[in-house]
Amino acid sequence: MALVIITGLSGAGKSVAINALEDMGYYCVDNLPAKFLVSFADLYGMTDNKEEKKIATVVDIRGKDTFGDFDQAMQELSRRRYPYHIMFLDCDTQVLLQRYKLTRRRHPLMEDSNCSIEDAIAREREWMKRIRIRSDYLIDTSTIKPAQLRERIMGILSEEPESDSLLIRSVSFGFKEGIAADADLVFDVRCLPNPYYIEELKDHTGLEACVRDYVMSFDESRELLSRILSLLEYLMPLYRREGKRELVVAFGCTGGQHRSVCFAEAFAAKMKESGYRVVVSHREIEKNRD
Numbered sequence: 001m002a003l004v005i006i007t008g009l010s011g012a013g014k015s016v017a018i019n020a021l022e023d024m025g026y027y028c029v030d031n032l033p034a035k036f037l038v039s040f041a042d043l044y045g046m047t048d049n050k051e052e053k054k055i056a057t058v059v060d061i062r063g064k065d066t067f068g069d070f071d072q073a074m075q076e077l078s079r080r081r082y083p084y085h086i087m088f089l090d091c092d093t094q095v096l097l098q099r100y101k102l103t104r105r106r107h108p109l110m111e112d113s114n115c116s117i118e119d120a121i122a123r124e125r126e127w128m129k130r131i132r133i134r135s136d137y138l139i140d141t142s143t144i145k146p147a148q149l150r151e152r153i154m155g156i157l158s159e160e161p162e163s164d165s166l167l168i169r170s171v172s173f174g175f176k177e178g179i180a181a182d183a184d185l186v187f188d189v190r191c192l193p194n195p196y197y198i199e200e201l202k203d204h205t206g207l208e209a210c211v212r213d214y215v216m217s218f219d220e221s222r223e224l225l226s227r228i229l230s231l232l233e234y235l236m237p238l239y240r241r242e243g244k245r246e247l248v249v250a251f252g253c254t255g256g257q258h259r260s261v262c263f264a265e266a267f268a269a270k271m272k273e274s275g276y277r278v279v280v281s282h283r284e285i286e287k288n289r290d
Helices: 014-023 034-046 061-079 093-103 117-134 146-157 209-215 219-241 259-273 283-287
Strands: 003-008 027-029 055-058 084-090 137-140 167-174 185-188 246-253 277-282
Touching: 003 014, 003 034, 003 117, 014 027, 014 055, 014 084, 014 146, 034 055, 034 061, 061 117, 084 117, 093 117, 137 146, 137 246, 146 277, 167 259, 167 283, 209 259, 219 246, 219 259, 246 259, 259 277, 277 283
Parallel strands: 003 055, 003 084, 027 055, 084 137, 167 246, 167 277, 185 246
Antiparallel strands: none
8 A cells, every 4th residue: 555645835735635535535644744754654554564554644845844854755665665656736836826815824934034925935846846856646736626636636546556557647728728737748739620610619619529520530630649649659668667657648729628628538538448547637628617
């Protein structure tokens, strides 16, 4: 049973994440100093003489000086061959500023200094950079609601993956609302015929057969999908070899309602046929959901 370590930027949704894991039956501890990570793993399920449990903790900048022990703790967990996954929650700076304005909470790095909240976020982002790079799961919460974050986490952790398995997340987005910040691979499908300009299709989405049939009726659409699948067939073993746990493949069009949705769905279906674990999400459609 792997230890799930939730970390990331203050205000990015770590409380929502740890509550979601608690609802999934994990034994959870919030704001654990990094130097106690190994002891936490020892006490709750990692040692041979104890019953295995699902355990998770939040380790973040609130630990301040003790946060510097994070790398050492990771090395010790690896030395003892304790399996662990790092889930990093990121967020756009302007969105974080708005969240702090609404909640009127102080950033943890402002407690011991007179810096502005913008400077505190920038300092935290710099401190977190190395951990973000080594994370197993990266979730950008800039454009998603708390309920959608819960769904995303439950989708990632609902099944116990095999040790070398790779979760694929197929995402659609609209360039008008900004690129998918947490994507590993981004494919721009604006080069394909746009159903928005077909009067009877513009008010539908790529989840509907009428739009899907139109987009995929073109030779260039089918050829592009085939080439993307061939590229992923080559890349997947390389990602697995490097120990990557999640691969986010994003498809973008102008508004994020038509072509990108069709491709995210078609790509996901093909990857599922090949035996991969796949989660599909459509950013612009889900963002407008009640």
